[in-house]
Amino acid sequence: MAHWGIETIPVPVDAEGIRVDALGDVAAVLVTPAHQFPTGVVLSPARRRALLDWAGDERLIIEDDYDAEQRYDRLPVAALHGARPQSVAHTGSTSKSLSPGMRLGWLIAPHRLAADLVAAKHASDLGSPALAQLVLAQLIASGDYERHLRRMRTQQRRRRDALVEALHRHVPQLRIEGVAAGLHILATFSDRRDDIDDQQLARHLEKLGVLVQPLSWHRATPGPGGLLLGYAANPPDRLRAAVDHIAEALRSRPW
Amino acid sequence: MAHWGIETIPVPVDAEGIRVDALGDVAAVLVTPAHQFPTGVVLSPARRRALLDWAGDERLIIEDDYDAEQRYDRLPVAALHGARPQSVAHTGSTSKSLSPGMRLGWLIAPHRLAADLVAAKHASDLGSPALAQLVLAQLIASGDYERHLRRMRTQQRRRRDALVEALHRHVPQLRIEGVAAGLHILATFSDRRDDIDDQQLARHLEKLGVLVQPLSWHRATPGPGGLLLGYAANPPDRLRAAVDHIAEALRSRPW
Numbered sequence: 001m002a003h004w005g006i007e008t009i010p011v012p013v014d015a016e017g018i019r020v021d022a023l024g025d026v027a028a029v030l031v032t033p034a035h036q037f038p039t040g041v042v043l044s045p046a047r048r049r050a051l052l053d054w055a056g057d058e059r060l061i062i063e064d065d066y067d068a069e070q071r072y073d074r075l076p077v078a079a080l081h082g083a084r085p086q087s088v089a090h091t092g093s094t095s096k097s098l099s100p101g102m103r104l105g106w107l108i109a110p111h112r113l114a115a116d117l118v119a120a121k122h123a124s125d126l127g128s129p130a131l132a133q134l135v136l137a138q139l140i141a142s143g144d145y146e147r148h149l150r151r152m153r154t155q156q157r158r159r160r161d162a163l164v165e166a167l168h169r170h171v172p173q174l175r176i177e178g179v180a181a182g183l184h185i186l187a188t189f190s191d192r193r194d195d196i197d198d199q200q201l202a203r204h205l206e207k208l209g210v211l212v213q214p215l216s217w218h219r220a221t222p223g224p225g226g227l228l229l230g231y232a233a234n235p236p237d238r239l240r241a242a243v244d245h246i247a248e249a250l251r252s253r254p255w
Numbered sequence: 256m257a258h259w260g261i262e263t264i265p266v267p268v269d270a271e272g273i274r275v276d277a278l279g280d281v282a283a284v285l286v287t288p289a290h291q292f293p294t295g296v297v298l299s300p301a302r303r304r305a306l307l308d309w310a311g312d313e314r315l316i317i318e319d320d321y322d323a324e325q326r327y328d329r330l331p332v333a334a335l336h337g338a339r340p341q342s343v344a345h346t347g348s349t350s351k352s353l354s355p356g357m358r359l360g361w362l363i364a365p366h367r368l369a370a371d372l373v374a375a376k377h378a379s380d381l382g383s384p385a386l387a388q389l390v391l392a393q394l395i396a397s398g399d400y401e402r403h404l405r406r407m408r409t410q411q412r413r414r415r416d417a418l419v420e421a422l423h424r425h426v427p428q429l430r431i432e433g434v435a436a437g438l439h440i441l442a443t444f445s446d447r448r449d450d451i452d453d454q455q456l457a458r459h460l461e462k463l464g465v466l467v468q469p470l471s472w473h474r475a476t477p478g479p480g481g482l483l484l485g486y487a488a489n490p491p492d493r494l495r496a497a498v499d500h501i502a503e504a505l506r507s508r509p510w
Contacts (some may be wrong), residue, residue, distance in 0.1 A: 003374065101384065101385030102384060102386065103381070103384035120258070121260065125358060125377065129384050130354070131356070147300070
């Protein structure tokens with residue numbers, strides 16, 4: 001957004017999702033209601049109503065329906081778009097469900113924006129490649145896409161469970177945030193550990209062969225550290241081995 | 256370009272291609288040296304040298320290597336890029352050779368622009384879809400791409416020959432411009448016919464089932480009319496039937 005000259009203003013997030021009361025008078029907001037990145041919280045029903053009220057008929061909610069399919073404990077929450085299509089531009093992609101390399105996504109925008117969007121798309125690239133769209137259409141029509149999502153959910157849930165269990169057992173000082181969804185866990189340091197520099201820890205873990213993202217990368221303002229642990233690409237035994245490295249790293253300070 | 260806020264200045268084209276002496280002091284020029292669109296002329300050796308001299312080390316030549324593979328009478332001309340890679344951003348695509356729906360293209364840019372281009376590409380779409388690129392890589396590695404180009408050249412040449420022959424025979428008042436290349440012919444009205452409104456003629460032909468583009472669509476300044484006749488999508492007999500309609504239309508004025 002900065003590249004295209006759009007000014008962005010960070011907004012606080014708590015256990016119910018975005019703090020709508022802190023939004024202020026801006027033209028648009030970008031949210032991930034199904035599973036906030038990186039905290040993993042789901043936008044609460046009260047906040048959903050507050051956000052739609054905030055938008056009214058003038059403002060725009062951009063709903064990135066990120067990770068919507070990857071909910072393991074219950075049905076995904078309904079998209080905001082359905083509640084107020086004239087205020088919500090709904091976006092989704094197959095980057096998590098198939099592969100980021102597919103570069104396949106969609107945007108369901110309010111009618112008043114359609115002409116401008118078509119002009120911008122045309123001026124950007126004339127249109128999206130047909131091949132990947134045809135592949136996706138066939139995957140959907142054959143039922144293979146739905147079967148693939150079910151298989152992935154089972155696999156990801158097993159991986160997440162293995163990671164959470166190993167963290168509870170071997171690194172109890174880490175607190176696991178967010179709901180059972182997505183492809184990563186956010187683990188924060190308990191209050192007594194707020195002197196841990198998560199970027200230093202991430203660099204140390206990288207040397208041990210464990211790639212994690214420090215939470216501070218995703219913070220707009222300073223605050224307690226944490227680790228984002230992606231589990232999608234590794235089977236349970238490798239995740240358990242990674243947790244052993246994390247436990248060892250926390251024992252062996254300073255690095 | 257206008258959509259992205261770039262001011263464009265038209266430059267005259269004659270039988271040798273772009274009039275380099277008319278370029279003036281601009282930062283960049285966009286050219287189609289292998290086969291100017293829509294006139295079909297090839298940039299002459301003298302003009303190629305003049306254009307490279309004009310660019311020097313400060314200005315940029317954007318070379319759209321449009322239709323480079325579709326030359327029927329001799330080998331394609333070498334790309335400008337090879338003569339002065341530090342001044343030329345060379346672009347090509349598979350839109351003519353495979354399909355526009357592939358949305359596959361490439362850009363070989365001067366080194367000094369690489370970092371900005373990577374940043375702009377990243378901010379646009381993170382990167383291009385992998386699937387179509389993998390398909391093209393396999394087509395190239397297997398030799399199928401080269402075989403396809405040869406087969407297409409033979410087929411397009413046959414279609415072009417049929418169209419040119421029918422135009423000469425049935426509509427001798429049309430003059431065919433450009434070299435034996437590309438996927439379309441530009442037919443201009445001889446001098447006595449400069450009262451023909453090519454947009455009216457194109458609309459009349461559309462009613463008869465013949466889709467052509469009026470030359471005036473592509474003119475930056477007023478001038479004699481003409482028709483762009485694409486032949487790639489139709490076999491010889493359909494092209495001959497289309498010429499019959501054009502001949503009939505020119506006989507039956509006014510429309």
